[in-house]
Amino acid sequence: MKIEDIENASEANLRKQLQECYARVDSLDELAGTTQLYKARFLIDELERRKNDKVSRRDFWLEIAIIILISIEIGFSYVAFKEAPQQLRALNATKDALIDVQQSSATTAATLSVLQQTMQMMNSAVQRQAGLLSEVSVAITYDVGQKRIIISDTGNADLTLWGDKISDQLPTMNAEPFVIPHGGFYYLLAESFYKEVSTKLVKGSETRIPFEIYLKNDTGQKYVVRSKFFCKWDGDVLQVNTQTTAISKSNWTGVTCIAPR
Numbered sequence: 001m002k003i004e005d006i007e008n009a010s011e012a013n014l015r016k017q018l019q020e021c022y023a024r025v026d027s028l029d030e031l032a033g034t035t036q037l038y039k040a041r042f043l044i045d046e047l048e049r050r051k052n053d054k055v056s057r058r059d060f061w062l063e064i065a066i067i068i069l070i071s072i073e074i075g076f077s078y079v080a081f082k083e084a085p086q087q088l089r090a091l092n093a094t095k096d097a098l099i100d101v102q103q104s105s106a107t108t109a110a111t112l113s114v115l116q117q118t119m120q121m122m123n124s125a126v127q128r129q130a131g132l133l134s135e136v137s138v139a140i141t142y143d144v145g146q147k148r149i150i151i152s153d154t155g156n157a158d159l160t161l162w163g164d165k166i167s168d169q170l171p172t173m174n175a176e177p178f179v180i181p182h183g184g185f186y187y188l189l190a191e192s193f194y195k196e197v198s199t200k201l202v203k204g205s206e207t208r209i210p211f212e213i214y215l216k217n218d219t220g221q222k223y224v225v226r227s228k229f230f231c232k233w234d235g236d237v238l239q240v241n242t243q244t245t246a247i248s249k250s251n252w253t254g255v256t257c258i259a260p261r
Helices: 003-008 011-025 030-091 094-133 191-200
Strands: 138-143 148-153 159-166 172-180 185-189 206-216 222-234 237-249
Touching: 011 030, 011 138, 030 094, 138 206, 138 222, 138 237, 148 159, 148 172, 172 185, 191 237
Parallel strands: none
Antiparallel strands: 138 148, 148 185, 159 172, 159 206, 206 222, 222 237
16 A cells, blocks of 8 residues: 555545554464554554544644734733823823723723633643543453464553453453553463363354453553454364443452462
C-alpha cells in the first residue's frame, strides 16, 4: 500500500484494514504475524494523527476566538477612555459619570465571563486529549507454533503487566512488573496450558477458556483486560483463537493469588 493510498483512504476503510490485520495474525507464522502487527500500528498512528488534526484545528479556532474577544475588550476600554473626559465636561455631573463607570464595568464583567467559559472549554478539551493519550488498547493472541500468549500494546501509552489469570485458577502476580512499550508486545510461555487442553479436550469438540491480565498505564491507573481462548480441534491439531471481551478500569490490588513469579 502506498502512502498516498493511506492518506486518501477514509477512516472506515482504515479501520477495516486494521481489523483485517488482527484477523490475519493468528493464521500466520511469527514473522508474518509481527509484520501484520507493525502494519496495524501504522494504521493506528494514521487514525490518531487524523484525530489529533481535528483537535488541533478546534483548539486553533478557540484561540482565535479568545484573541478576538480580548481585542474587542481593548477596543471598548479605549473608546471609554477617549469619551469619558468629553462626557464629564459636557454633563458635569457625578451621577452620569458613575453610571458610565457602571456600564463599563458591566461590559468588562460580561467579557470576563465569556473568557472564563472559553478557558473552561479549552481545559476540558486538553483533559479529554490527555485521556486519549493514556487510553489502554491491548491485543491478546495465542501462538500455537511457539506455545505462548502474546500481549500487544496497540494504544498510545506504555503499559506494565502485573499478573494474569487463566480459567478459574487463582491469579498469578509478578513480583516485578513487565514493561510493554506502546507499539510493542510481551509474551507468556503457555506450553503447559496447551498440553493440558490437548489432553482434556475430546477431539471433534471445542471449548472456551476465560483469560485475564492485570495492567497499569503510564499514569498508574489500574486496568483488567478480559478475553477468551477458543480451543477447537482441526484434525489432529488443536487451534487456539482469542477474543478480547472487555477492557475496564479496576482496582485489582489485594486480589487473592498464588505465589508471585
